[in-house]
Amino acid sequence: MNQANSPALEGSYQQLFDQLAAELLPEQLMTSHAQTLAYGTDASFYRLIPKLVVKVNNLAQLQLVMASCAQLALPYTFRAAGTSLSGQAISDSVLILLSDDWRQHQILEDGDKISLQPGVIGADANRYLAPFQRKIGPDPASINACKIGGIAANNASGMCCGTAQNSYHTMASITVVFSDGTVLNTGDPHSVAAFKRSHQGLLEGLSELAQSTLQNKDLADKIRHKYRLKNTTGYSLNALVDFSDPFDILQHLMIGSEGTLAFIAELTYNTVVEHPHKASSLLVFADSDTACKAVQVLADQPVAAVELMDGRALASVADQPGMPNFIASLDMQACALLVETRSSQADELTTLCQQVMDSVVSFPRIGEVAFTTKSSETAALWAIRKGMFPAVGAVRETGTTVIIEDVAFPVERLANGVHELQALFTEHGYHEAIIFGHALAGNLHFVFTQGFEDPAEVARYGRFMDAVSQLVAVKYQGSLKAEHGTGRNMAPFIELEWGSEGVALMQQIKQLFDPQGLLNPGVILNQNSQAHLENLKPMPAANELVDKCIECGFCEPVCPSRSLSLSPRQRIVLYRELSELRRSGSNAKRLTQLEKDFKYQGVDTCAAVGLCADRCPVGINTGDLVRQLREQHYAKYKNIARWTADHFSSVASITRLGLGTAELGQKVLGSSAISSISKGITKVSAGKVPTWNPAYPTRAKYQPPQPRFHKDKVVYIPSCAARTMAPQADAIDPRPLVEVTCNVLEKAGFEVIIPDKGDDLCCGMPYHSKGMLDIATDKSQQLEDIIWQLSEHGRWPVLMDTSPCAKRSQEQFTQPLDIYEPIGFIHQHALDKLNIAKLEQPIMLHLTCSSRRMDMHDPLLDIANRCAQQAILPEHIYCCGWAGDKGFTTPELNQAALAPLKAQVPEGCTRGYSNSRTCEIGLSHHSGVAYQSILYLVDEVSL
Template sequence: MLEGKYQDFYDEVSKIIDTKNLFTDKLHTLAYGTDASFYRLIPKIVIKTDNAKEVEEILKLSNAMELSVTFRAAGTSLSGQAISDSILIVTSRNFRDFRISEDKSTISLQPALTGQEVNNLLAPYGKKIGPDPASINAAMIGGIAANNASGMCCGISQNSYKTLKSMKLIFADGTKLDTADEESKKAFRISHKEFLEGLENIAKETKADKELAALIEKKFKIKNTCGYSINALIDFDDVFEVLQHLIIGSEGTLAFIEEITYETVEDLKDKASALIYFKDVKEACTAVTKIKLAREAKTITVDAVELMDRAGLASIENDPAMPEYIKDFDENVTALLIETRAINDETLDTQIKELEELLEEFEVVRDIYFTKDVAEYTLYWKIRKGLFPAVGAVREVGTTVIIEDVAYPIEVLAEATLELQALFKKHGYSEALIFGHALEGNFHFVFTQDFSIESEVKRYDEFMNDVVSSVAVKYQGSLKAEHGTGRNMAAFIEVEWGKTAYSMMKRIKEVFDPKGLLNPGVIINDDAEAHLKNLKAMPATNEIVDTCIECGFCEPTCPSNDITLTPRQRIVINREISKLEREGNLEEAKEYKELYQYDGIETCATCSLCSTACPVKIDTGNLTKHLRTEQITPSADKIASFVANNFSTTLKGMKVGLSGANLMHKLLGTPSMRSFTSSMRSLSKDNLPQWSASLPRATTIDTHFEQKLDSKKVVYFPSCINRTMGRDSKTTVEEELFDVTVKLLQKAGYQILFPENLDNLCCGMPFSSKGFKKQAEQKSNELEHALQEISHFGEYPILCDTSPCTKKMLESFNSKMKLYEPIEFTLEVLKDNLEFNQIDEPITIHTTCSSRKMGLHEKFIELAKMCSTKVIVPENVKCCGFAGDRGFNFPELNTSALRFLKEDVKEAKYAFSTSKTCEIGLSETSGLDYNSIFYLIDKCTTTKK
């Protein structure tokens, strides 16, 4: 319940912001009030903004009412800089326009594009952006710039500070500035004369103070995001250059980044990586120092050196991708992951040889081996990027994972690292580990903490004070190298920088934000115990998700990420419910559950793509299925059992419904049908499914047709969906999928076998997705038995024409059979029997969630390129959000998931996928006619002679 100025603010802001993007309820404020850090503040109001005009108006209003605001992009922040107990402004995923310059030297970006999305845009031109944080798949540009996030390879030469071209900014009072526009700067000089004079005075004083200037120059020779980027005060003379470079790393405390223009960097494609195991951390760090000095002397070329100590290796040694021998290493072995890149393969070989010769003097426990194999080195880097979340997954349930981020001068790296390990032992953090960007002297160290125990908080405080003394005082390093100051280092900035530099930072804050309304408590914080307050608990809720550390890596893949909740947010809410229930606060827990029903359960597609992005494979879709099972009533269970036991009858009923709907559509026409069915759905309070013009007509298959008896046999299991749903009224194809599949198999020379009692068979997915485990298992067992019989217990390959069903069969069956969906079946079975002739027309494909989880996305692209000279793969679409029949009952999920599809596929003429229900939603949204990939394969193949 809002009170006072917050209610007044809400009343005013609701006049300019759609109320569907304003949240004050406890579910959404908790969900959006959680970032990847170990702090939590619950905002009073959350506002999702789609554009700069909205931000401008919000800031004018908050400034007039003197209410503090915090900006948040993806919320992958690790230091508590994206949370608020006041007003939280979230950049929605639609705030994502971009422009690439004609010569591809610059790219202008709105804040909601992820780093990986930007690199995908630049990849065709051999370019990328400089920053490359481990969270690049999830972290948004606004956060990358605001935190001066760097990463594996960019060091201090290609980070946001060094590759910044210009910015569009919105200040605390709502004033806008475009640093690339002379007219904008001219207007700003008039409206903010005192502001610019104040900033110029700070810069002049800093330059004049030779001792301070020397300190700044020294400290920014290594990575440093502790405090403001005060190197801008001595690096530039133009006040607007000073201004915009101060924004980099300012963590939303100085202004809002509406747009940033980066200078792009070359993305060299010839790469090689080696995972090298040294006898101990001292040997590894000494090697790093030698590599760094050699690179500075330009006698070698190396792009990244990542260190993983023995504890870090132990956290990933059970990953199936890791070699078995890691488990046999002693407690001191330390790994360096080294990458070198070149303009061509010949140069790459030279660079590898130079590195191998440089490292000859060091004691390693395995031979040094550089790989050029893309799959192999990509795996190395994927494991390294997932190390932090992977560590969190092996922690004791209920504890919080803490990651700190320091940098040392390279000449003291070995000595300082050994001292850091000694501090772990001194304070009893036996599980702590070290990894990070060794080439820059930048290490992350991770440990776990139970903040629910007072003595543990005290231990943490004593440890952190020792770390601060060691890093900042003794070794003159950075307390924050790339994760931003946030709340956990704000209290120690003066310790690292001294009184003079810290006073300059305070003056900078006062110039930009005189009322102190932007992200208060972050960077500038006079509370010596700020790092001990607002600590986040991580209570257990369900073993399916308890290992989650709330990093947010999962969020970009989720089809509901822009409409309701993300996987991370679903876990946050479930943890809160479990905590309340354990505390006996059942009324509040019930309130959360009621609020969670639509946002958490009904609009979860259970696609499980979150598990593919999660470094520890947490499947929040499985959590949703578990919760749906808990909600099943005895009457619903009876209905499900009736359907399972009378499956062919149910399918006949579906066909009657489809025929009736299509007859009505034919009589009324599309506009009237859409209007009528929308009205009926509205009257039913959305209990009736939404009609779609892409709704298929009923179909019936006939398995009795003339065949040639042949030694080559294949079992064909047409899914229940494709036995029921045929072509829609708008389609351009002339045959049903079953007939096309049969024709294609016969063209390849196969005799086709069908399982007995086909009309009653189902993989069980329609039941399992709704939580009916018993019925799902029943149907799965029936199908497995029928397929065993007809395939002679796995002697013949088995084809299912729908990818999701195939995946369900692979997961559920106990017997070993060769099960295929269309993509892999074509590449592994049909290809050798067919001649492919590419069509010279643009096509697009949609890889279903199931296909992605089966690792078939790249194979689908390969198959599509065998069929067409131009293949369009929409990078902004992952799961379509149709989720079986959920697209009929919750069409807003499908619409949201595919909101970028039409633009992405506008040049395509034909469209293909491997799931009928997905194709319904894809066709409706895009305006294209999506069909099974088998139609294209049939069109462009002939029997091989």
């Protein structure tokens, strides 16, 4: 978005902007309404819109922002992934975002430790540790999206983590940036010594707090009791009774501090064992009493996880695919336990499973799935548990939000807690509410839907939360927040749980660390008793395609445009705002500006590839919304599009002619000259003509080879890209893809069947991406009819040499046809028939978004490892952002998506492989390595 379109800031915020603008890039400072609304949204049901959003790339920039805010007395909040649920990652002042540059890691002591910057996604940390059979202790449900900064700042735990393996207990050292800009690394003796000299008062204050707490026996005993359970309500007061060294106290207070004390710049974990052998079982009991009694027995057994699910929770997923048949027949009184056992040895695991089952033999069960080690079966069992939160979200009434609360009871009182929570649901009219949770820790999550548009509904929610807080904190002396953090949601209830002495202790801690009170005010400590009922997020109806969005942010890591413009979550946030502005007609000026901003940020820069749907708990494909919006925009071009569809062979000829002209110009004038000329044309055309670069394809000479007879046959459909685009001029292998593909199939013993008039054919993808669904459907149907005949009504498999074409055809075709893209076909039908001599050079790989959605990750790596000595699949790249023709029309999307690529190319690597010709253009351009189809690699190494 153009900064000129941003509203003027007032007073101190304008001063702050001016100070930062002198040091930071324009794109790091965001002030427009669209930007602050989009980036200010987190996964909670609260909304504050920041005045200024600052994206920082390194420690020096962070210190600059913190110092400037301190000078001007402006509050600020840190944000990593924004998956937090209790309102701790939002601000109405300054929001500091971490860019992708905060994701460095270092493996230490053969995997026994790992140092992580706060921008590392939790699942990535575990991926780095996998070769050592280790992992980090915390395992939150959001681990594929949440980042280390948030995991530590909220002391997030999870299903298997319990209390022993959370960040508090597995931290080795921490690097912290204080409000005055001082950096402390508790693992560095020199840093520790310097901090002793510069911050003696802070250290002495912590020591005095610890001593006074220990002298207050009642308070110390209360703290020990509270942390026998999972507890993230308030600050980690257990640091004051667990440690005497002020540095130990300091670093453990940082865990769970939710950005209110200092900034966590790096964390070193003591890792835990990742057992290679696991088994899962589902035990179903007639009621929660029996199930909870079984939990107490299981707590003494060798189990890694025991997940409790009440009858309503089981009913919410009963109709999902893969569920055990008996689930649908259970009544609402039923209660199930999902049990997991782990071991380093397979034979020991069998013994442990039997031991676990023997321990609960006295508890009658009304259904069960016996322990299984089969990955498909264990995945199906865990899908029951993981599907419950989205199940509620998917059926909620439009305009409501999904709330997931998080409490802990003493395990011995768990059954009573379940009963009384269910009674509160009924009393307050939350009849859809379900309960599930980590039973070994007494940790229960309950999920319900809530609307906030009606004041009566807000009041109902307030009464319910008052009742829950009395039940948990007072009657059962449990935790009001077990693992989701206090945030704004539970801040008004801290005194109810901790008493006045506990709150006074927290206030003293806050004063020691943040004397100006600028760090994330209103979070954890909040004097407003109604804070949990204010600044509630509206969820207006916008479009049935996205109305179920809960704004969790799980989609963001895989979105190619997230660092350029918006993520899927942010697109939906702005689209909801647009819809509400149009409906209310309340602010015409804001509507006009937002429509302008959303055209580029929301529509033009969306790749619309659907990776977000795979990560979304409720299966939303934001690309479907974008295509719908594009249909309106491209409607005026409908006649032209229809002509191209009807004359597709002519379009192919024109394309080849254009590529041939550029190829000739490159040969005659040289790459530099043709690039300069192209840039000039792009400028004159206002970006309508794309800029040529050396990675652009040359003209393909499309000549289908004569087939040779073989017993096995395959129908090969060359894509329009393969028919028109040959490799780039400096490619290692200049042959057209059609020739290479036929060569591979011939070696593998297949007779190749190719349609006679292939230039007329198209899967419909170019039209589908523009929202022209009727034209796309017509082209797809034309292609299907021809394939149906060529394959002898599905007798022979069908290979499409470009993965997006295969994916779309799989989704659109109605006849029983086996459609493959190159990876799947080679892996399943050809690889074992070829004699392969491995390449000695390293190779780069790219797994296209369509191939990811077809689950081709493991087959691609298997092919590559059988064909080359070293294969690199770079991290943090899920979609290249070329997105059909976006690489031509919106090249900045491709550039942003591939920003991490070049740094991951090893020295001496000259080869890259993928399975989409257009994707390979951008990959080659931004890596410096010529990418070609994986079929080129297979052909080269096979005899």
